Amino acid sequence: MNQFSYVRVTSKESAIAAMAKEKTAMFLAGGTNLVDLMKSGVTSPERLVDINNVPLATIEETKTGLRIGALAKNTAVAENALVIRHFPLLSQALKAGASPQLRNMATVGGNMMQRTRCHYFYDSALPCNKRNPGSGCGAIGGFNRMHAIFGASDKCIAVHPSDMCVALTALDAVITVAGPKGERKIPFGDFHRLPGDTPEQDNNLQRGELIIAVDIPFNQLSAHTHYLKVRDRASYAFALVSVGAAMQIKGGNIADVRLAMGGVAHKPWRLKEAEAWLKGKPATEENFRKAAGMAMTNAKSQGGNEFKLTLAPNTIVEALKTAAGQV
Amino acid sequence: MGIDKKSEPINRVDGRAKVTGKAKYFAEFEVPGVTFCVMVTSPVTRGTITTINTKAAERAPGVLAVFTHLNMPAIPGWAEQGNNSKLPSGGERYHMLGSNKILFNGQPVALVIADTLERAQHAASLVTATYNKAEHHTDLLKNKEKAAMPPRMGDYTRGADTNAHNTAPVVLKADYTVPIEVHNPMELAGILAFWEGDDKLTVYAKTQGVKSTQRTLAGAFKIDEKNIQVYAEFVGGGFGMGLRTWPQEVVVAAAARAVKKPVKLVLTRDQMFTLVGYRPYTIQHISMGATQDGQLTGIYHEATAETASYDDFTEGTVGMTRFMYACPNVTTKYRIVPLDRGVPIWMRGPGEATGAFALESAIDEMAYKVNMDPLQFRLKNFAETDPEKNKPFSSNNLKEAYQLGSERIGWAKRNPAPASMKDGEWLVGYGMSTGVFGAHRGESTCRAQLNADGTLLLQSATSDIGPGTSTAMVQIAHEVTGLPIEKIRFELGNAAFPPSGSQGGSATVSSVGSAVFDVCTALKGMLTEAGLSFDNGTVKPAAGKSDGLQEVLSKQNKTFFEVTKSSKGGAEQEKYSMYSFSIHFAEVRVHPATGVVRVKRVVTVADSGRIVSPKTAASQMIGGVTGGIGMALTEEGIIDHRFGRFVNNNLADYHVPVSADVPHIETIFVDKPDPITNPMGSKGMGEIALIGFSAAVANAVYHATGKRIRELPITPDKILSA
Amino acid sequence: MDDQLKNGEHTGTSRRSFLKKSSLITALALTPDTVIKAAEKGIDEQIASAIETMPLNVTINGVKQSVRIEPRVTLLDLLRERLHLTGTKKGCDHGQCGACTVHVDGQRVNSCLTLALTTEGRNVTTIEGLADGDNLHPMQEAFLEHDGFQCGYCTPGQIMSAVCCIREGHANTPEEVREYMSGNICRCGAYSNIVDAIMDVKQGGKKV
Incomplete structure (x- = not known):
């Protein structure tokens, strides 16, 4: 790790001010991804602005939903009674991620900011356009079993590794960020980006901006939710494919539904077409399967991840069946 | 004479040290003035280093030295070996930092030594090198034509009908693949080395054999084994990777001599994949013939495994097929393919685990083919005696x-x-x-010391990578002497103790345990001669005698009885x-x-x-x-x-x-x-x-x-x- | 701008910025390597070190520790290499194995991904601080009794994690324990016994 300066701040204003002082400064929250990336030499900030003492960790009910502070720990959110009551999908997704130790450290904001686990990104001896723009994509034509089947570009086929973000995108969350020019709101689905020609940009946060909170609007989906994560071992592994499913079922029919996937794209992948098609239809396996097929319309294999073309729709069906109480 | 009763389950004798964090592993010994070594490794798989720039690293704060092939002190034992490996695979020898040649990806090209770990890590990131890349080969499947019979493992054939596996009424042909597996013990490998003068070396090592590490270092530095002290009381897992003293351990010892300070190297987890061996990628073909009623008539088993270009790693992958089942015609072949990779090393179960996956899968497949229960099929082909030997x-x-x-x-x-x-x-x-x-048994030696207070100390230069060596040894001593467990102490992981083999091949209890058995038996004899005996958990005067242990020792001007015994299997084992x-x-x-x-x-x-x-x-x-x-x-x-x-x-x-x-x-x-x-x-x-x-x-x-x-x-x- | 920030700016100036400001070193940049090296080893080196380090006050196993460290030092390396509390283990250094698990303010965390400076004013408990003098903690006793380890290297992390597993209320069934202990890898494969040990402590009802 290179030497860097370290400053501890206690307010979001001082955090934003401290960030402006040094071009390569970064915010340090839980550190579970950032410190790892610094150890690997992928990221070398010259200043860390420790925001752990900034009071942004509360979870509170608002008139329209829940507001979760960006510095709330993953464990705190997953175990929070309001979250479990209103948004069990979020709790399930968080508990499927990482390990208890990491969840005790990692924050909601940091989880959104976590970078891909693509090995070519982590290993500076290998080409990666995300780490080193213009160096090429090692995963294309290489080891890409874990990689994207949706929205990839010829520059990058990496996937976003978060479970929490899959739930938040399904739940129509809205992010509030603050920067030198004040606060702004970003719908969750617009936060992360597809790689396109600039895979070095994971998301649409502007330099110097700090994530303040995430708001999740109330819905009628809490009775039928399931987060299904398929991985190479039973726990403590990144998703091959994950599906967050939440439904409101009235008289056997799907009144409302949300579907999102992880491990398949550069961003948490919302399945809006499949949702729209399912609305109003009976909650049957046959319909789930049709919706899953619809969700796969633009899926594309990179070779090593061919199996995801089968696994992804199967996982959608299983998640929906489980959410509907049919398993 | 042996032990005829069943043993009681007891808690590990060293368990308390492990659950309290007091057990010290090699990197945890406080050595005054210790410095930290970090390795820079090659991103290239084969070729030569054309330039290497260490200036920025040398100038970085806290850096004592940077070693590359350009300034690494010669290691006398390696220099004597020369570069020619004389191996059928034909490659040059691998001598770390010995030349500008790159033989595998991840090969160390520089060592940075600094006063703190963080400074060594940072300085290592400042070393830059350029390479002349050569074509490399790491894929066994694309290099099968290089497969060669290793010198240490010939083909095996039993039975006249070598084609029985092809001509039987029921035939199975199948290919099995076992990928690279990596030992990955939880403790990272490395070494802590320091010298007194130029010819006395002490190391704390992560090794499965303190004597073997001592021998390797003695050979490398051309100094007497007695001048090399190796400690490894606690070892955080090995699974085979500690059966070799790896080149970086030798090089770090040499660097410690050059900088005249204690040097500690702890590998990073990624280096555990490239520098301390692995289970080799192995493909296997099995062809098996049986009668309709499930009698095996022929087995052909061929395994092809990767090795390094510079070493002919060989393991017992096809061994089980030769004797496990009563089959009249058996042929086994084992081939190795030299690749531009670091050398493999036995990994738990070693080749036998690789081979058993193929053979025991094939047996199951054949059982289904002949419509038999896989258990009944095994019983039907049960070998009452060893058909190979x-x-x-x-x-x-x-x-x-x-x-x-x-x-x-x-x-x-x-x-x-x-x-x-x-x-x-x-x-x-x-x-x-x-x-x-x-069921192997090697030669092993143990020293017993019976103290005046009735406690028994046993010492042997063996290891415990996790199975509980000391616990088993204390139980054996307890059963021979009758002394209570808490009065017996077994010490290991010190090369100055009486010699034993490395901990590998499931042989420790059989080998060291026999030495413990023998030395305790000898101690009993010694007590008898002295008019004493083990009696109900203590040492008492023998029948008709009155002096107890303390009196006898004091009359003999001794503070303890002492005996050392070496033990190995006898000729009857050949039968x-x-x-x-x-x-x-x-x-x-x-x-x-x-x-x-x-x-x-x-x-x-x-x-x-x-x-x-x-x-x-x-x-x-x-x-x-x-x-x-x-x-x-x-x-x-x-x-x-x-x-x-x-x-x-x-x-x-x-x-x-x-x-x-x-x-x-x-x-x-x-x-x-x-x-x-x-x-x-x-x-x-x-x-x-x-x-x-x-x-x-x-x-x-x-x-x-x-x-x-x-x-x-x-x-x-x-x-x-x- | 608050005081903390100003304070941070004073104490945490990067080496690079320091070097820029140092006229002595600027001058040396024009002189031969050997001279620079000699100088860096000398007084400038000491000045640089002082500026690169920051004070840390943290309570470890009930003992207040005040040290100066570089910001890049992790809690794990602080414990092992500077405070010689080597019970906390380094298994991967990347938050992928759990061998470095300690409690910070009662929560189990990976000390390898915790920059030591972030523990300012906090309470850290390591395996060395778990027992009450010579009396083992019930979890240590249970690991001994159930042989919940082999080589012992992952053991401190397992035990620290296991204590929290119960405290968090995640030790109600063996399945739940398996899930909530999956952040601690044991390569020797003692899981089966570890789960037994934890269930035993949980069912024994002793305070953990």
Whole structure:
């Protein structure tokens, strides 16, 4: 790790001010991804602005939903009674991620900011356009079993590794960020980006901006939710494919539904077409399967991840069946 | 004379040190003035270093020295060897920092030594090098034409009809793949070395053999073994990677001599994939013939494994096929393919675990082909005597083991038809396999010291990488002398103690335990001569005598009785074939939609003679099964052959099983003494715990799904695409 | 701007910025390597070190520790290499194995991904601080009794994690324990016994 300066701040204003002082400064929250990336030499900030003492960790009910502070720990959110009551999908997704130790450290904001686990990104001896723009994509034509089947570009086929973000995108969350020019709101689905020609940009946060909170609007989906994560071992592994499913079922029919996937794209992948098609239809396996097929319309294999073309729709069906109480 | 009673389960004698954090592993010794070494490694797989720039690193704060091939002090023993390996694989020798040649990706090209770890790490990142890349070969499948017979493993043929496996009424032909697996003990490898003057070296090492490390260092530095002290009391797992003293350990010792300070090297986790060996990628072809009623008539088993360009690594992959079943015609071949890779090393179960996956899968496949229960098929082809060596087994209780295990798992209650059992959405399957490994015994020496207070100290230069060596030795001493466990102390991991072999090949209890047995027996004789005897847990005057231990010692002007004994197997052992056996039963769940496989239940039975230490022996078994679950379902070292570089060299992407992967494991011991192997009647356990287990899982997956997966690990993608 | 920030700016100036400001070193940049090296080893080196380090006050196993460290030092390396509390283990250094698990303010965390400076004013408990003098903690006793380890290297992390597993209320069934202990890898494969040990402590009802 290179030497860097370290400053501890206690307010979001001082955090934003401290960030402006040094071009390569970064915010340090839980550190579970950032410190790892610094150890690997992928990221070398010259200043860390420790925001752990900034009071942004509360979870509170608002008139329209829940507001979760960006510095709330993953464990705190997953175990929070309001979250479990209103948004069990979020709790399930968080508990499927990482390990208890990491969840005790990692924050909601940091989880959104976590970078891909693509090995070519982590290993500076290998080409990666995300780490080193213009160096090429090692995963294309290489080891890409874990990689994207949706929205990839010829520059990058990496996937976003978060479970929490899959739930938040399904739940129509809205992010509030603050920067030198004040606060702004970003719908969750617009936060992360597809790689396109600039895979070095994971998301649409502007330099110097700090994530303040995430708001999740109330819905009628809490009775039928399931987060299904398929991985190479039973726990403590990144998703091959994950599906967050939440439904409101009235008289056997799907009144409302949300579907999102992880491990398949550069961003948490919302399945809006499949949702729209399912609305109003009976909650049957046959319909789930049709919706899953619809969700796969633009899926594309990179070779090593061919199996995801089968696994992804199967996982959608299983998640929906489980959410509907049919398993 | 031996031990005839069953042993009691006791807690580990060194357990308290482990649960309190007081147990010190090599990197944890406080050595004044210690400095930190970090290695810079090659991103290139084959070629030469053209330039290497160390200036920025040398100038970085806290840096004492940077060593590369340009300024590394010569290592006399290596210089004497020269560069020519004289190996059939033909490569040059690998002498780390000895030249500008790059023989494998991840090869160290520079060492940075600094006053703190952070400074050494940072300075290492400042070293830059340019390379002249040469074409490299790391893919065994694309280099099969280089396969050669290793000098240490010839072909084997039994029976006149070498074509029986092709011409039998029922024929099975199948190919099996075991990928690269990496030992990945939890403790990172390395060394802490310091010198007194130029000819006295002390090291704290991560080694499975303190004497072997001492010998290697003595050979490298051309100094007397007596001048090299090696300590390794606690070793945080080895699984085979500590059976070699690796080049970087020698180089760090040389660097410590050059900088005249203690130097500590702790490998990074990614370096654990490239610098301390691995289980080699191995492809196997089995061709098997049987009669319609399930009598094996011929087996052909050929294994092809990778090795380094600079070393002919060889292991017993096809050994089990030669003797496990009563089959009249057997041919085995073993080939190695030199690649631009670091050298492999035995990994728990070693080649036998690789071979057992193929053989025990094939046996299961053949059983289904001839419509027999896989257990009945094994019994029908049971070898009463060793058909390879034409000798009786010293002991073989496999039939009893089959029965104990099958009853416990409920084998007969399953529906044997593939894909016939369900639990909700999950498919249910049962599978079994056999494991076997040689019951080896090497020469070992132990010193006993009986103190005036009646406590017994035993010392031997052996190791404990986890199985509980001291605990087993204390139990043996307790059983011979009758002294209570808490009055006996066994010390190991110190090269100055009486010599023993390395801890490997499941031989420690048999080898060192025999020395403990012998030295305790000798001590008894010594006491008798002195008019004393062990009596009900203490030393008492012999019948008709009045002086106790203290009086006798004081009259002899001694503070303790002392005796050292060396022990090895006798000529009678030549008359027998000696093996440890295991039977594994696994019950799995397979999800048909996601391809996820979960091991739900395990029953594992060991026929490994008399069990010396039941509690630690059971742990050995569950540990082997856990490793077997990894081998079967999760573990695979993946190389991007375009670069010759690992793409999952960390513990997030190389999946060692976690707790959630492992069910409750039931262990059963036949626990019958072997009359031949050693005075304890014991046989080894470390390897058989794992050998064959992966096949039990693969066979259970077949039973659950009707899908035969012949390439490990059995990940969800393989189930879905089968 | 608050005081903390100003304070941070004073104490945490990067080496690079320091070097820019140092006229002595600027001058040396024009002189031969050997001279620079000699100078850096000398007084400038000491000045640079002082500026590169920051004070840390943290309570470890009930003992207040005041040290000066570089910001890049992790809690794990602080414990092992500077405070010689080597019970906390380094298994991967990347948050992928759990061997480095300690409690910070009662929560289990990976000390390898915790920059030591972030523990300012906090309470850290390591395996060395778990027992009450010579009396082992019930979890240590249970690991001994159930042989919940082999080589012992992952053991401190397992035990620290296991204590929290119960305190968090995640030790109700063996399945739950397996899931909530999956952040601690044991390569020897003692999981089966570890789960037994934890269930035993949980069912024994002793305070953990």
